[in-house]
Amino acid sequence: MEIKPVRLSYPSYTSSDRDFFDSSNNLKMSGYNRQGNRSAPAKSDNRIKHTNVGSRSDWKPNLAKNDACLDGSSCSQNNKSSVTDAASDVKNIKPIPISFDDDGNSKKVKQLGDKSETDGDDNGRLNHPVFDICPKKVSSVIKLKAPLHVLNKEKRNQSKQSMKGQNIIILGPGMVLMKGYISSVDQISIVKTCRELGISDGGFYQPGYSGGTKLHLQMMCLGQNWDPETRTYSELREFDKSKPPVIPEKFHEMVKKAIVDSNEFIRGNAVSSDERKVFPSISPDICIVNFYTKSGRLGLHQDKDESDASLKKGLPVVSFSIGDSAEFLYGETRSIDEADKVTLESGDVLIFGGKSRLIYHGVPSIVPDSAPTSLMEATDMRAGRLNLTFRMY
Ligand SMILES: O=C(O)CCC(=O)C(=O)O
Ligand SMILES: [Fe+2]
Incomplete structure (x- = not known):
C-alpha cells in the first residue's frame, strides 16, 4: 500500500x-x-x-x-x-x-x-x-439523567423566554438581542445537523495562521468558505479543497423569521429614530459555525469581509448561540476597556446590521457547564458552545 x-x-x-x-x-x-x-x-x-x-x-x-x-x-x-x-x-x-x-x-x-x-x-x-461535537461517550459508568425538576424548570424558563416579543433587547441602533428565541427542539436539531455536517467533508477544523498560531475554536463554513488568514471567501477550502456544505433550508427559514420578529419588535418599541430602522431581509449565502470548548475564545474583530454592497446596505449578521453561555464584547472601537458586555445564552439570537454592521465584537470567555442540561442530554454534545453566524455576501 x-x-x-x-x-x-x-x-x-x-x-x-x-x-x-x-x-x-x-x-x-x-x-x-x-x-x-x-x-x-x-x-x-x-x-x-x-x-x-x-x-x-x-x-x-x-x-x-x-x-x-x-x-x-x-x-x-x-x-x-x-x-x-x-x-x-x-x-x-x-x-x-x-x-x-x-x-x-x-x-x-x-x-x-x-x-x-x-x-x-x-x-x-x-x-x-475530524472534530465531532457529539462524540459518543464510551464509558462503563451508567449516566444518570438529570432530575425531573431540573428539566421541568428549564422547560418553564424556555417557554417563558420564547413567547413572542417577550425578551428582546435593543442593544443599540442596528443591534438586537433576542433572548431564548430558539426553541429547545430547534436547538437540539441545530446541534444534530451541525454534528453531521461537522464530521463530513468540509467539516470542523481548527483554523490557524501560517506562523503556527491557532484560533481557540473549531470552525466550519457553510455555503462558501471563509479563510481567516486571507480574510477572503471562496468556493473551496484551500487546505483540503473541500466544498463547504450547503446551508440547510431550515436554517434559512429560522434566519428569515428572526429578522421578521426583530423588526416587529423594533417597530413597536424603538425609542430613537436611529433605533427605529428595521433590518433588511437577507438570504444568507455564508454561515460560519464556531465551536468553543470551555477554553475557547475569539478576539475583538469586525465582520467586514463581505462585499462592499452588502456592508454598505448594512445587511445584518444573524448569530445563533447554543450550548454554554459566552461573554460577548461589543463596541465601536477595538478597545476592550470601552466595550460593552452581554452574556449570550443557549437559544439567544443576536442580530447586528445597519449602523452596527461593523461593530467590533468578540468572545473573551465561555461560561463552563452553563448549557441547558436537557440540550446536553438530548444531543450528547461535548461541553462547549456552538455559534452560527449567517451573512449575505
Ligand atoms: O461566537 C460568537 O458569538 C461570535 C462569532 C463571530 O464573531 C464570528 O464568527 O465572526
Ligand atoms: Fe464576527
Whole structure:
C-alpha cells in the first residue's frame, strides 16, 4: 500500500513552541518580537502570508494601530517584508499531523508514514482530524439523567423566554438581542445537523495562521468558505479543497423569521429614530459555525469581509448561540476597556446590521457547564458552545 506524505495546511512544530522563543518570550527566528508581527493582508494582496508567533495565550490585543486578529492577539500592517520572511522560515519546519484532545486542542503527534486521518485521500484531497461535537461517550459508568425538576424548570424558563416579543433587547441602533428565541427542539436539531455536517467533508477544523498560531475554536463554513488568514471567501477550502456544505433550508427559514420578529419588535418599541430602522431581509449565502470548548475564545474583530454592497446596505449578521453561555464584547472601537458586555445564552439570537454592521465584537470567555442540561442530554454534545453566524455576501 502506498503511503503518502502527510501535508498540512498549518504547520505545527515538531518540538515544543518554547524552542522558538527566548527567555523573554521573543521569537528567536527572523528577529520578531511578540508585538506587531502579523497583519491581516490588504484585500488587494491576498498572497501576503501573515504569521502570528506571539501572544498566543494573551487575550488582550495591542490596540495601537493594529488590525483585528481573531485569535485575540495583535496584528500590524507594518511588517510586510518581515512577515513574508517569517512565512518562508516556517516552511522549513517539518509539519506534523495533529489530533484533538477532549478539549478541542490539538495534541497527538504522529510520525510521517503513519496512515492517519490527516493523510491525503486517493484524489489528492487533504484530510484533517475530524472534530465531532457529539462524540459518543464510551464509558462503563451508567449516566444518570438529570432530575425531573431540573428539566421541568428549564422547560418553564424556555417557554417563558420564547413567547413572542417577550425578551428582546435593543442593544443599540442596528443591534438586537433576542433572548431564548430558539426553541429547545430547534436547538437540539441545530446541534444534530451541525454534528453531521461537522464530521463530513468540509467539516470542523481548527483554523490557524501560517506562523503556527491557532484560533481557540473549531470552525466550519457553510455555503462558501471563509479563510481567516486571507480574510477572503471562496468556493473551496484551500487546505483540503473541500466544498463547504450547503446551508440547510431550515436554517434559512429560522434566519428569515428572526429578522421578521426583530423588526416587529423594533417597530413597536424603538425609542430613537436611529433605533427605529428595521433590518433588511437577507438570504444568507455564508454561515460560519464556531465551536468553543470551555477554553475557547475569539478576539475583538469586525465582520467586514463581505462585499462592499452588502456592508454598505448594512445587511445584518444573524448569530445563533447554543450550548454554554459566552461573554460577548461589543463596541465601536477595538478597545476592550470601552466595550460593552452581554452574556449570550443557549437559544439567544443576536442580530447586528445597519449602523452596527461593523461593530467590533468578540468572545473573551465561555461560561463552563452553563448549557441547558436537557440540550446536553438530548444531543450528547461535548461541553462547549456552538455559534452560527449567517451573512449575505
Ligand atoms: O461566537 C460568537 O458569538 C461570535 C462569532 C463571530 O464573531 C464570528 O464568527 O465572526
Ligand atoms: Fe464576527
